[in-house]
Amino acid sequence: MHGRGSRLGRGALLVLGVLAAFVWVSVALGDSGPNPPPVTTGPAREVTKTSAKLTATVEPQGATVTECKFEYGTSQVSPENSVPCSSSPGEVDEPVEVSATVENLTPNTTYYFRIVASTAEGTGEGSMVSFVADAPVVTTGEAIPRLTGAQLVGTVNPEGEPATCEFKYGTEPGSLNSKATCSPQPGSGSAAEPVSAEVTGLTLGTTYYVELVASTREGGTAEGSVKQFATLADELAVTTGVASAAKRSATLRGTVNPGESPATGCEFEYGTTNGFLDQRVACAGSPPGAGAGPVNVSAEATGLTPNTTYYFKLVASNEAGTVTAPTEAQFTTLRNPPVVTTGEASGVGQTSATLAGTVNPEGEGLDRCAVEYGTSPSLGSTAPCPSLPEAGTSAVGVAIQVTGLSPGTIYYYRMIASSPGGEQVGAVSSFTTLVATASGPPPSPPSGGSPPAPKGPEPPKPPALTSLSESNSIFRVGRTSTAPAGRISRVSPVGTVFSFVLDQPAVVAVTFIREESGHLIGKSCVVGRRGAGKPACVRSHVAMMLGRRSRSGLNRLLFTGRVRGRALHPGAYRARFRAESLAGSSAPSSIAFRVVAH
DSSP, X not given: OHHHHHHHHHXXXXXXXXXXXXXXXXXXXXXXXXXOOOEEEEEEESOOSSOEEEEXXXXXXXXXXXXXXXXXXXXXXXXXXXXXXXXXXXXXSSOEEEEEEEOSOOTTOEEEEEEEEEETTEEEEOOOEEEETTOOEEEEOOOEEOSSEEEEEEEEEOTTSOEEEEEEEESBTTBOOEEEEOSSOOBTOSSOEEEEEEEEOOOTTOEEEEEEEEEETTSOEEEOOOEEEEOOOOOOEEEEOOOEEOSSEEEEEEEEEOTTSOOOEEEXXXXXXXXXXXXXXXXXXXXXXXXXXXXXXXXXEESOOTTOEEEEEEEEEETTEEEEXXXXXXXXXXXXXXXXXXXXXXXXXXXXXXXXXXXEOXXXXXXXXEEEEESSTTOOEEEEOSSOOOSOSSOEEEEEEEOOOOTTOEEEEEEEEEETTEEEEOOOEEEEOOOOOOOOOOOOOOTTSOOOOOOOOOOOOOOXXXXXXXXXXXXXXXXXXXXXXXXXXXXXXXXXXXXEEESSOEEEEEEEEEEEEEEEETTEEEOSSTTTTSOEXXXXXXXXXXXXXXXXXXXXXXXXXXXXXXXXXXXXXXXXXEEEETTEEXXXXXXXXXEEOO
């Protein structure tokens, strides 16, 4: 009996040993039993008073997911309801986001839910997550990216409860650790309110993820869907171009490519020392906008010194910073041309006259000085100055005698001079040569007596031109230079009639002078927008001339705005009348008028 019990004990020990060895081999070979898919219950999103979107992740580990569902209810221990996932996770080896929408919830109630997924290896259950069915309705919008920041946007419907919100963002969708408070907050209305937040300090050209989260005082929290955006990657690029130089100014050019962020500043730096550009001028117009590609920009640099080399480069900026063109360009301003003035004619005879004027070489050596003259404003003949004025910066008077003229003829003339800085001409002026007189023997003395004592002839008086007037001080140019006076309308006048009185027959010369307002830059009167802030001035130049033989007494001269087919351009003018005879010239009389466009 004792021996038999001993044999049974030894048998039991043998069986236990075999079982232990089987367990050890199973562990060693990796047979650890069922291997359910890893699952993680996510937050409830898009929560309203009666619905919510439940989210989670499921990792199939290469196996087929035979069931995927969310269990939910008001009990934290055993949820009483379930809803299938909206799509199957598949058979992949990585976590897959799944979701399901539940409806017909009871408002102002706390619900609990978890993810449940099964494969042939087993069933995985996620942890319980809660939400309250009175949370705001939240929608994450599409962010507006910038170079190193973004505007985060979305909407929140507080559903009648006071609500607050914030944006969570980061570079990983599952790790949104940065926060930005909504501005403004959504309040307590019952409609979707737009909210936003500006974030800065982001990395250039980087993908970010963002979600909008809103909460009520009662504890209801709703999270919008996670959206992604990328900060802008293109950088600002600038290039210095070529300048167009004048004597005292230059147009500086370059290109700006603002990339995906609009340029906020654009200017040129310039100066006379390479590498030390101590002057600045802003680009004309507005800085280029985002995405415009390379845009041509320019600026006008004024107050420069003639015949001087300048250096310049372009500088532009946007929210990412300021960029300077990598290279400088250079230009040289032009030399000063001479300043020329036409003077008065003197010593006028039947076939000759002395024509005067002034020339200021402006520091350059002259290579030409002359007077141009002729019987029409187009001139045609030239007589050189007796000598070239020396290089200097003051006006020098010159006088040139011209001969071989025709008696009793109107002549037009102007001074002209040139230097390495260019060629300049004076205004066109005019004079009339004297009329030839008849010659014969002296009269015989009366018979029977001695001749009378000689009586000196009375010197002739020069003509007088008075009572100058015009029918229209503002008019339009006619289609011909001989339009009849009857076509001049008081409603819409074409041309004008000049009236004047002469005390003797004479040749009347009329000079039409254009007058333009400008600004004094250096010694020149510059017309246009350049020179703002400089002293005002009026620049005058002869537009056209005409001559007419007129009788003693009242004379009328129809003027349509044309002479020999040439028309005056719209603008302000002054008509200068002067009567000329053998005895001399009258004092000039002037009258102003304006030509308007049709």
